[in-house]
Structures are given as structure tokens and as C-alpha cells.
Amino acid sequence: MPAPRLAVFAVFLFNGALFLSWAARMPALAAQVGATEATLGLALFGASVGLASTAPFAAKLCARVGARKLILVGAAVTVVAVPSLTLAETPFQLGLVLFVLGSCGASLDVGMNVAAVAVTRSLDRPLMPQFHAGFSVGGLVGSLGAAAAAAVGWGLTRHLVFVAVIGAVVIAWVIRSVPDTTADAGGETSDTVEEDRPVLKRPLLWLLATITLFSAIAEGAASDWSALFFVNERGVSEAAAAAAYAGFSIAMATARLFGESAQRRVGPYRLLAAGAVVAAAGLALAVLVVSPAVGYAGFALVGLGLAFAFPVIMDLAGDAGKRADGTGGEREIGLVTTVAYTGFLLGPPVVGGIAHAGNLSISLGFVACVIALMVPAVLLARRSRARELTRAGAGSTRP
Structure with missing residues (x-):
């Protein structure tokens, strides 16, 4: 068996x-069901609703049955769906x-x-960026595989059945x-007094969630609007x-692969703040400088800066819910x-609405400001965590 x-x-x-x-075969799926742009948008909204509505229940279920069983159920339904x-x-x-x-996701x-x-x-290693690099690499493999399947004339059914079978084999292994x-x-239930508080009453978790919200809006803007921009x-x-989003994705995946050393060197909060500065500066550069080459570099900087946001926040949220027996964090995550x-759900229409009222340069400039707001949120989250640890009389074991 492989290592954990x-x-x-x-x-x-x-x-x-x-x-x-x-997702990469969406044009073929749209043609299959006869969807217009409007009806396809509503269909895609179903995936977003499934994601947002299922996550809280998935967290409660994970706390009860464990991550392994939750992954097994989610993967099994995915390879069928x-x-x-x-x-x-x-x-x-x-x-x-x-x-x-979306619910399975x-x-x-x-x-x-x-x-x-x-x-x-x-x-005892900050490996979350590397794990999230796995998702980025998997997405690249999936999209390239979809392109290859379309190029050799594979129909939707043949392609998606093949992918599902390979996925089922991997999960079974x-x-x-x-x-x-x-x-x-029989273990203790908490290593800090904060763990017993309801998650909705902890300012730290709302600050961490706000950072992911801003990051999700920015990622959604890059994926949905970069090509049109x-x-x-x-x-x-x-x-x-199309090369703009490719550069964004490659920069993000590469940064995540080397994220462990970066997090060890500067710490999670400084890494989040520095990444937000880089991403905001990159998007501002792409918007303000009328040069495609500079724009490509700017979107690559956005991918580089946002690479650590989601994985590091997941790490910090899990650490905030850690129990004395080494488990915990499901509710916080x-x-x-x-x-x-919610950011992925609301971001695209907000950016599109601003673009409709003005233009895409203005709307992406607004997104750059949203990214910049991550910096004060990170500083407040760091201060909130320090207060929690002070009240608990114990320090975190993580860097």
C-alpha cells in the first residue's frame, strides 16, 4: 500500500x-443537450449550488465517520456521476x-x-501547498486528456467512462x-478552550474564511474573465x-510544489500576506499596462501569489480545531x-456586472483591490490566533 x-x-x-x-468537454456537453449560453449558465449554477450547500453537512459527517469514509463515498458517486x-x-x-x-466535490x-x-x-511538516498542487496537476492532466480525446475523435461517453474507470482504480489502490x-x-476532546466554542462564534475562523472568500473571487475572475480581457x-x-490562464495555472501549481520550504521559512501568515501583495500587484500591472506581454506576466504573478491562500488557510483552520488526541478540525475546515x-458562486456575476457597467479593466481592477484586502485580514487573523492561544495558556506546535 502507498504511504498516507x-x-x-x-x-x-x-x-x-x-x-x-x-469541464473541458463542456462545449460538447452543451451541444448534446442543446443549451444556449443562458441555459448552460443555469446548468453550471447547479454545480456551484451543490458545492456550497453540501460543504457544511460534509464537515459534520466527516467529524462523525472520518475522512477516509467520506472520501470513499464521494469518490464512488463521482465515478458514477x-x-x-x-x-x-x-x-x-x-x-x-x-x-x-458539485455535492460530491x-x-x-x-x-x-x-x-x-x-x-x-x-x-510535523507544512505539506498543504504540495497536496493542493496535486489538484492543480490533476486539473492539468484532465484538461490535456480531454483535449487529446477530442483530437482523436473519442465521443463523450467513451472518454468519460475511461476517465471514471482510471479514477476508480486509483481510489481503490x-x-x-x-x-x-x-x-x-476515550481521548480528551480539546487541547485549547477555544475548540469547545461553536465555530460560528470564533472571530479567527471568520477572518480565515474571509481570506479564502477574497482568494476565491480572484481565482474565479482569472479563470472566467482572463481570456475575454x-x-x-x-x-x-x-x-x-488562452495562454493567460495557462500561465496562471502553471505558476500556481509550481509555487505549490515548493510551498513547504516557503512556509517553513517565512511562516503561514507572512506567506499569505506576501502572496496577496504579489497577486494584487500582478493583476494591477496587467490592468494598467497596455501590453499583452506584461499582462501575461501579471496573470502569472496572480497565480503565484494566490497559490498558497487556500492550502495554508486549510492548514490554519485545521490547526485551530485540533484536539488533544491529534484529531479535529473538520468543523473549522x-x-x-x-x-x-460562496466566493466562487458570487464572484463571476459581480465581476461581470462591473464589466457591463464599465469594462473588464475596471472590473479586474476591482478584483485587485479585493486581493489587497487579504493583507489586513491576514494580520487580524494572526492577532486573533495569538489571543486564543494566550487565553488557552498554550502555544501552537506548528510553525
């Missing part, structure tokens, strides 16, 4: 690969299947982040090595415009994840 670290990395890889495999997309005949049916996939996200936190605790995160029955505002071709999904 490799097993959890494989789950992240699985999640990213299956998600981008069907992905090929089921090819059975949809109307946009409404497509939306229903996407709702199921929320379960997988909560489960794999809780399992990843367990591995970081057992090894690694699932027994995924940490079981259920608490010891380069076509409309910089006058490049559609093929050249669930809250932060739910708020992050």
Missing part, C-alpha cells in the same frame, strides 16, 4: 483530474447531474483537506492508506488569450470551505 502522504496526494490528483475532464453526464438530454437534466457532482474537498491536515500533523481521522473514544482589452486572438465556495 502519497495516498492523500493521489486523492487531490483524482479530484482535479475528474473535475477538469468533464461523471459518465452519467452523457445521459443528459436537456439543460435541466445536465444541471441535476452537475448538482450531484464538496465531500471530496472537505475529506481530502481533513486527511491532508492529519498527514501534516503526523509528519490508495483508499486504505488515507488516514482515519475519527477521534479516540485579453481579446477585448488587448486585442489578441482567442488562442493567444467545513466553515472555511463553505465561505470559499
Whole structure:
């Protein structure tokens, strides 16, 4: 069996690969169900609703049954639901299947982040950026595989069934090595007084959630609007415009792969603040300098700066909920994840509305300001955590 670290990395890889495999075939799915841009948008909204509505329940379920079982259930339904997309005949049916996939994605996200936190605790290493790099790499593999399948003439059914089978084999191979995160029955329930407080009454968690919200809005803007920005505002071709998000993704994945050393060197809060400065500066550069080359570099800086936001926040949220027996953090990760999904849900229409009233340069400039707001939120979160540890009379064991 693989080591727990490799097993959890494989789950992240699985999640990213299956998600981008069907997302990259969206033009074919839209043609299959006869969707217009409006009805396709409503169908895709089903996935977002599934993500945002399921995350809180997934966190509670994870605390009860453990990350391993939650991942197994989420993965099992995913490998069935992905090929089921090819059975949809109307946009409404497509939306229903996407709702199921969104719910599975929320379960997988909560489960794999809780399992990843367990591995970081057992090894005493800040490995969360590397685990999230697995999702980024999986997404790249899934999208490239979708492009290859379309190029050789594979139909949707053949492609998605093939992906689902490969995914099922991977999960079957690694699932027994995924940490079981259920608490010891006779163990202590808390190592700090804060862990017993309801998560909704902890300012620290709301600050961490706010940081992920801002990061999610920025990531959504980069994925949804970067190509259109380069076509409309910089006058490049559609093929050249696609390179902007590719640069963003590659920079993010590369930064995450080397994230452990960065987090050890500067600490999680400084890394978050510095990343926000880099991302905000990069997006401002892309908006203010009328040069496609500078724009590409700017979006790469956005990917570099945002690379650590979600994984480091998951690490800090899990640490904030750690129990004396070494488990815990499910509720805290669930809250932060739910708020992050809200950012993915609300970000695109907000950015689109500003662009409609003005232009994409103005709307992306607004996103740059949102990213900059992460810096004071990080400083407040650091101060809030210090107050919690002072009241508890104990310090965190994490760097």
C-alpha cells in the first residue's frame, strides 16, 4: 500500500483530474443537450449550488465517520456521476447531474483537506501547498486528456467512462492508506478552550474564511474573465488569450510544489500576506499596462501569489480545531470551505456586472483591490490566533 502522504496526494490528483475532464468537454456537453449560453449558465449554477450547500453537512459527517469514509463515498458517486453526464438530454437534466457532482466535490474537498491536515500533523511538516498542487496537476492532466480525446475523435461517453474507470482504480489502490481521522473514544476532546466554542462564534475562523472568500473571487475572475480581457482589452486572438490562464495555472501549481520550504521559512501568515501583495500587484500591472506581454506576466504573478491562500488557510483552520488526541478540525475546515465556495458562486456575476457597467479593466481592477484586502485580514487573523492561544495558556506546535 502507498504511504498516507502519497495516498492523500493521489486523492487531490483524482479530484482535479475528474473535475477538469468533464469541464473541458463542456462545449460538447452543451451541444448534446442543446443549451444556449443562458441555459448552460443555469446548468453550471447547479454545480456551484451543490458545492456550497453540501460543504457544511460534509464537515459534520466527516467529524462523525472520518475522512477516509467520506472520501470513499464521494469518490464512488463521482465515478458514477461523471459518465452519467452523457445521459443528459436537456439543460435541466445536465444541471441535476452537475448538482450531484458539485455535492460530491464538496465531500471530496472537505475529506481530502481533513486527511491532508492529519498527514501534516503526523509528519510535523507544512505539506498543504504540495497536496493542493496535486489538484492543480490533476486539473492539468484532465484538461490535456480531454483535449487529446477530442483530437482523436473519442465521443463523450467513451472518454468519460475511461476517465471514471482510471479514477476508480486509483481510489481503490490508495483508499486504505488515507488516514482515519475519527477521534479516540476515550481521548480528551480539546487541547485549547477555544475548540469547545461553536465555530460560528470564533472571530479567527471568520477572518480565515474571509481570506479564502477574497482568494476565491480572484481565482474565479482569472479563470472566467482572463481570456475575454485579453481579446477585448488587448486585442489578441482567442488562442493567444488562452495562454493567460495557462500561465496562471502553471505558476500556481509550481509555487505549490515548493510551498513547504516557503512556509517553513517565512511562516503561514507572512506567506499569505506576501502572496496577496504579489497577486494584487500582478493583476494591477496587467490592468494598467497596455501590453499583452506584461499582462501575461501579471496573470502569472496572480497565480503565484494566490497559490498558497487556500492550502495554508486549510492548514490554519485545521490547526485551530485540533484536539488533544491529534484529531479535529473538520468543523473549522467545513466553515472555511463553505465561505470559499460562496466566493466562487458570487464572484463571476459581480465581476461581470462591473464589466457591463464599465469594462473588464475596471472590473479586474476591482478584483485587485479585493486581493489587497487579504493583507489586513491576514494580520487580524494572526492577532486573533495569538489571543486564543494566550487565553488557552498554550502555544501552537506548528510553525
